[in-house]
Amino acid sequence: MKSLTIAAAALMLTAGLAQAQTIRMGTEGAYAPYNFIDDATGEVTGFEIELGNELCKRAELDCTWVRNDWDSIIPNLVSSNYDTIMAGMNINAERQAVIAFTQPYTPPTPSAYAALAADVDVEGGIVAAQTSTIQAGYVAESGATLIEFPNPDQAVAAVRNGEADAILADRDFLAPIVEESGGELVWVEGMDRVALGEGIGMGLRQSDTELLEKFDAQITAMKEDGSLNDMIKKWFGDDALLFE
Structure with missing residues (x-):
């Protein structure tokens, strides 16, 4: 009986750990081509959805997408309603005071x-x-x-x-x-390329340092093997700014 109890406890612990690895990816679904709703399926799609799915696959994480309105997207991350933000969010000092960012997965775009x-x-x-x-x-x-x-x-x-x-x-x-x-x-004449922000990155809670490191490592890997640039060109065209 004791061995069965231990085995059952071990099974529950394993299941709990597996469940803990399900990462909820927050996005807006209203900012094409970064993230938007596919009219045919009703599901979110776009550059960030494809990228996020690839990052999760490489990091061996089970990920699911959660839609949230833009104006409350950071508060709901902080409140743990999801675990990341991928929503065309530029990295800047004001946001970094509240949440953490991975390295940018797009160059600073105008x-x-x-x-x-x-x-x-x-x-x-x-x-x-x-x-x-x-x-x-x-x-x-x-x-x-x-x-x-x-x-x-x-x-x-x-x-x-x-x-x-x-x-x-x-x-x-x-x-x-x-x-x-x-x-x-x-x-508008002379105002079609205004430099703002430091590039777009994934937002996470400041306490989730291990998860940030996992995603950061995979973004680095995709930059190094050229697959991130390929994905940028797919969604933004051959004239898009790329990583060197």
Whole structure:
């Protein structure tokens, strides 16, 4: 009887450890091509989903994806509603005071202003941005009037309906929208490449140092074997900024 009890306890412990290795990956699902909803399947997809799945596979972690609105994505990480953030989140000092980041998995990519006319005054006008982004912070300090929206699509709509003069967002997010607008939206002259942030990384709780090290090691490996650059080119095109 005693041996059966010990065996059962060992089995429960093993199961508990396996369950502990299931990592909940937080994302927004509204920031193509980084992360978005596949209309056919209703599931999240995009560059970060493919990358996150590959990092988990290499680190031998069982991962699942959790969607969360952008404006509460950091508080819900801190509250342990998931274990990581992969949501087009630029690394900056303000966020590093609250959460930890892996090394960036994209080079620092430019932001850009888009508008209905190329000569819009983005320093004296009304500029839309997604709330709690580095772009919103930049606009707030630029002298322009900032209006914030829960997601970037609403910020684009604000420009189209005349509520805002321009939008500031990641250039990679805006580029297909500008291209597909048929000339309705254009880059603001001289403001189509604005340097912000330190690159995009995975956010984790500051206490999860072991998990951070696991993901960091795999990001390094993907940089060294070229697979990360291949994935960046797949999702952002041959002209995308790559790691050297």
